[in-house]
Amino acid sequence: MKEIVDHVVYYSDSLGMNEQELPNLVSILTEGKIALISDSRPRIASVLDQMRTVFHLLNQSKDMNGKRKLTRLHLHTLAYQAILTQKGSDWKNTMSATAKASLTANRHVCGSNWINPEKAKLLMDDSFSITAKIEGADKILLKENRPVSCWSEDEFDICLAPVLVCTEVLQTGGGGDNISSAGLLYQL
Template identity: 60%
Template sequence: MLKIVISALCVALVAYYYRGFVEKELSNRLISVLEGLERVEKDHPVDRRPKVAIGYGACNDLFIDGKQLLKYDDSAGTPEHFNFISSIDELLKTYAYFFRHGAAAERYISDDKLFDAIVDKAARVEGSHYALGGNAPVMAKRFVTEGCDVLLAAKMTPELQRTLPKDLKVVGGVTKKDDIHLILEYKAGEQWGIHRAPRANRFIVHNDDNNPLISSLEEFDKLLINFNPNLFVVSGLQMMDNYPFAEGIREQRLKRIQEQMKVQSFKTRIHFEMASFAEAQMLQHLIDYIIPYADSLGMNEQELTNLHNMMEYGNISIVSDSNPRVAAVLDQMRKTFQLVSQNRIGMEGSRQLTRLHVHTLAYQAIMTVKESPWKNSRAAAAKASLTANRHVCGSKE
């Protein structure tokens, strides 16, 4: 009996020290990778001041631990997907649907009073906090940090604008109340009722008034012509997804954005940043009105699958693999690149897609056309990886 106990103890000690050895080895490898990325970054400094125009919209993000706000109940035990949310039950079911897949998603809450009540409750939860939100202003702020001359199209309150760098020029007018996005975060392996998250991610809900209408568009247009940007970034269009527009209004606004893209000099690179879309018609509008007029596309693995499925099969993908293999993503990128290139044929003023950037939590994948204006993809991938790390960790290191 004593021999068995001693043997078990020896096995436990060996396992403990082996685990420590493996963790140290992985840590050393990670440090080596980070140092390598930093060397690439230092070898490719931004030695001029590029001009970047970026639209559209802005908001106040309210961050909160999802389980602190949403208490699990029986309705969450039967996850279900809704294109938009109109009740607490639908919120719980939709949150559960994406939580169990570890998939990012963004949904519109159609009931103003319901949304306000949820936000009010979230703001009073210990640990919740507000921060500048919206793809456009967050990217604009980063561009300024990297030494760019930036013009941002966004309608916001003076209070929110004061959170931006002073040398970032904002056009689009002033609003009395900023749109709020409620960001429900969860960790990898987190348990919520009967559901376990396979990876860390976030679920976003909103009830925007300004952003879906692209209310900064006209003011932006007045300055964009003379600004003559090196890069024009189009983003924030996911706010139009499932918004209750009057008939034809959404298409009109998208066509105005298209015109804004078409009048740019071909020396100006145009990048369209995708986001979470649940409405098939909206995604088809993007394929028809926006994507053919961009040189570059950016998206995560969920959005890549969504775009690919819409162009290949005519339907959207609600969730995709939360930990996609590199080979699978590259195959999907190649096919999507081909589909986008074919789709633009015959469209007046369209641009050849020359760059596709897919960013996941685990890696960056950038595909470019040979001899295209997009240079230093290796440095771009390194910079993207480091920037994502710095943004999430709030560090400059």
């Protein structure tokens, strides 16, 4: 994993990963080793904090020597998608990208071009905190008529969408690649 960070991650301006890869990346960057345990259903606030940490750690170097600044981070979990972009970056259409990635997750796993609500369920909570580091931090409510939530922070623009989790799984292999590329496509 350290070699991947040294030879790939530092030279990438956009990263896509799942809920196991994110804490491992944070652990490599902060402790030099991978985390042996990761949460299969991580809390949104904790994940958002980890995403911010990755941004700060990868972008703190003054001497870039061919390395690129991270400007986009896409996290896909079973329950939700989150895309964090650096303010002022060239990444656009983050809301559409997050929605597309979320819908692709269901379609890929169910093996269908159509989403059947009878074969899907939501695992995401009705609301979530934007950080676990501040007691009483702002909460965002999931809205049925606009399920992709987007907000701006000092350095970042963030969008988060629930996933309609497929309950009749046809395939899981290649899911992460399909989800990441679906989100990326809308931002190029």
